[in-house]
Amino acid sequence: MNDTAVAAFLAAPLDERQARRLSDLGLRADLVTDEDRAASDGWIEAVSRGFLGTERSEVQRQAAFDGLRARRRLGVYDDSAPVPGTPVATFASWLAELTVPGPALIDTAAISSVTVAPTHRRRGLARAMMEGELRAAASAGVPVATLTVSESTLYGRYGFAPAAEAAHWRIEAKRAGWIGPVSPGRVDFVPRVDARVLIEPLYDRVRLARPGEITMPAGHWDRFLRTRPDSEKGEELRTVVYTTVAGEVTGVALYSVTESHDDFARSTLEVVYLLALDDESYAGLWRFFLEMDLIGWIEATELSVDEPLLWMIADQRAAQRTVRDHHYVRILDVVAALEARRYSGAGRVVIEIADPLGFAAGRVLLDVDGRGVGSVRPADATTDAPSLRLGIAELSAAYLGGVRLATLAAAGRVTGDGVAAASALFAAPQAPRLSFWY
Ligand SMILES: CC(C)(COP(=O)(O)OP(=O)(O)OC[C@H]1O[C@@H](n2cnc3c(N)ncnc32)[C@H](O)[C@@H]1OP(=O)(O)O)[C@@H](O)C(=O)NCCC(=O)NCCS
Incomplete structure (x- = not known):
């Protein structure tokens, strides 16, 4: 993860589909810049309120202004509200390194501070922000997104899955x-x-x-x-x-x-x-x-x-x-993600992935050599290897080795004649862990 990649991620333009959806609701999205203290104050107030926290003191606002630099902070604003400077929805993401089996590293868009004001809930704001920011991350070349969650049922719909338990x-x-x-x-x-x-x-x-x-x-x-x-x-x-x-x-x-x-x-x-x-x-x-x-x-x-x-x-x-x-993962770029981690032994398996948001959908061949290094290339119906079919959430769940693909198959979430082979390949020597919340 270098400074150029961080800068590109922070500066990635706001997603146009997101802007249109919000505009249809009479709202507008904006990024809070590191220099704008007033925007930072409104944004941190909205985050605190969204998580049922107290009104921020001056010391807290200053600490947030100083501490939250290098984060991409999205605010959704309702200019007809009595306090238009306090966003009605917030979303933060930043570029981080995720350790994957090997161990090896991959860049991730770490996400937090997802809130929608109780006055504006259930109108699709969270969905608009998540889909838009995932598209922005993918466009900036970020292969994976990760987060920790307040409620388990929120993020499966976007392709996230719990990949490391606590x-x-x-x-x-x-x-x-x-x-x-x-x-x-x-x-x-x-x-x-x-x-x-x-x-x-x-x-x-x-x-x-x-x-x-x-x-x-x-x-x-x-x-x-x-x-x-x-x-x-x-x-x-x-x-x-x-x-x-x-x-x-x-x-x-x-x-x-x-x-x-x-x-x-x-x-x-x-x-x-x-x-x-x-x-x-x-x-x-x-x-x-x-x-x-x-x-x-x-x-x-x-x-x-x-x-x-x-x-x-x-x-x-x-x-x-x-x-x-605890730690939720969402693969955005299948080739980069699967080639970043190491596998347990050699093997070949075709993986057919369904992805409602489209980032990872397709059919690929994962070919792992004797050192556990995988290469990924497009596959078609004629590719000669056992295969498995699964959704992007299931692939993301198994990515760090936290759950076996065979377990997901037994749960009816993965199918195909390649389950046993893929399950053995994806097995990791250590249970994944994340030692904090973000
Ligand atoms: C969770 C939260 C961000 C959802 O915002 P929202 O704008 O009301 O969500 P949306 O209207 O965009 O809903 C998107 C989808 O999530 C579902 N959803 C929203 N909140 C949900 C909840 N609390 N539990 C389960 N599903 C929920 C909606 O039904 C909708 O489903 P669908 O699009 O698949 O039909 C908002 O309720 C909130 O700020 N909660 C408190 C802070 C919090 O917990 N943030 C999450 C931190 S990890």
């Missing part, structure tokens, strides 16, 4: 019993501002190895570390780092504690974020939490569905795990 853990700390390795390094408390400096480059190494993760959005670290000027309750956050015997910091964790007034020895510790470069720092930080005095419960969200932690505790039933859909 697990929420609630661990009964005293019952769990640490049986994992005892890491040789040390865990130390550091000030939040120091953790802020350490965590950013560390994440950039971790994400490259973990399918499902994307470039951390600008401003997110300050939000997690509560180091933004508008952050609240920063004093509740504690930050620790794991350092190897050789002196390298390979893990950072943020946590807060809610005391139990009934039983002081059963307080709840929330792991706000735990980042570990390797198995040693992972074990070192989790053992630190599990063996902490006065803690009855440990909660952690956005964990992977295959956390090694489960095999580091003596009593697995001490860990209650809830899994849910």
